[in-house]
Amino acid sequence: MEILYENLLQMDWRYLVMWAIGGILIYLAIKKDMEPTLLLPIGFGTILVNLPNSGAITQIHNGVAEPGALSVLFDAGISNELFPLILFIGIGAMIDFGPLLSNPKLMIFGAAAQFGIFFTLCLASIFFDINDAASIAIIGAADGPTAIVVANKLNSQFLAPIMVAAYSYMALVPIIQPPVIKLLTTKKERQIRMPYEAKEVSKLTRILFPIIITVIAGIVAPASVALVGFLMFGNLIRECGVLNSLSETAQKVLANLITIFLGITIASQMSADKFLNVNTLLILGLGLFAFIFDTAGGVLFAKFLNLFMKKKINPMIGAAGISAFPMSGRIVHKMGLEEDPQNFLLMHSIGVNVSGQIASVIAGGLILNFFMA
């Protein structure tokens, strides 16, 4: 008889808290449509691993380790950064660098919008050792795979909260960015029009671009060459014109498959003993801080450039320099339309947004260069 309730006796209040967290993530995914492809598997996985003696993660019984499926998946795909890198092939295949290539100057905003990462690094170092601080700061990149790779390579002990924060804040772009943009810009600035002059980009340029980026990033930040390389490889598949079926597979099947495994595998790190502590709250706060200062960095840099430019830039497009693609670009476009229904910023903001993707990977690489032993 005891066998029926034996496991129930192992219950702990922390499990209940983790179930609630899992439930909130599932609620946000389904009801609020916030990054459902990731938050739903993470939410379900959180409940799965927080059952007493859960067989989904490795358990030690009488000194003998009994491997759990999620722990095996974690070792196979996340601790060696395989899943995030493969996901980058899919992301690269999804990105159209056309708007960026037709106006390369926009890339500078991608660089400016990485300010939050480095500023948060300084701030987080007050509370954490430098490797953990750097891993926490990269949450500001709004780029889940980069956050996983950096935190893993720097052996951060806070991988789980970092991953959750990175993906949650990506989903919260429509909530976090608009107030920051409004706070830093005047109505007049938000109404600045930026006519888009469509410029044809040759196929050769589109093909050579990913190769050139890989070489440059590889020389400057060799630690990030896998990240950049996989992203650009995916883009090369898309642009070469002879691998359409592979491009389609990378964009849909491959990306979906990896996303399923990535989400549920991340959850293997969401066990109560690892997640429920004061550090997690602090990490979530610092991640939000990084995100806000990335947005602010882009906007303020655009305002700074406007001091010297004859043809003014709408400073809102600077905010799209984070990696959350294409949400951030769309948010800026929508905000522009709200201020002036004839102001179409989409092509500019998407251009800045894809440059943010590249810049955040380079930022991740630089951080690895600084701190990887």
Add this chain to the structure above:
Amino acid sequence: MFFKNLFLNAAPVTEAVETVAETAAETAEVLAESAFTFEPANFVSNLYYMGVGMLAIFVVIAVIIGMVYALDVLVKAFTVKLPKKQ
């Protein structure tokens, strides 16, 4: 333990009190384990990384922008316009 007592509803009061005390001690232990450091001086000493990092990103992006412009010029210069087919 706490849930065990609730479930069996058989533990004497003294034991239940001990269990609550144990749970409180466990909670305190969890909080103590998660205590973080507070070193404000680290902020200033790590500003170096912020400066170098931002500078490096701007330089890399500037190089990429230059390469894209150069690529555009080269592609235009070397693209031979083929006569339109009749």
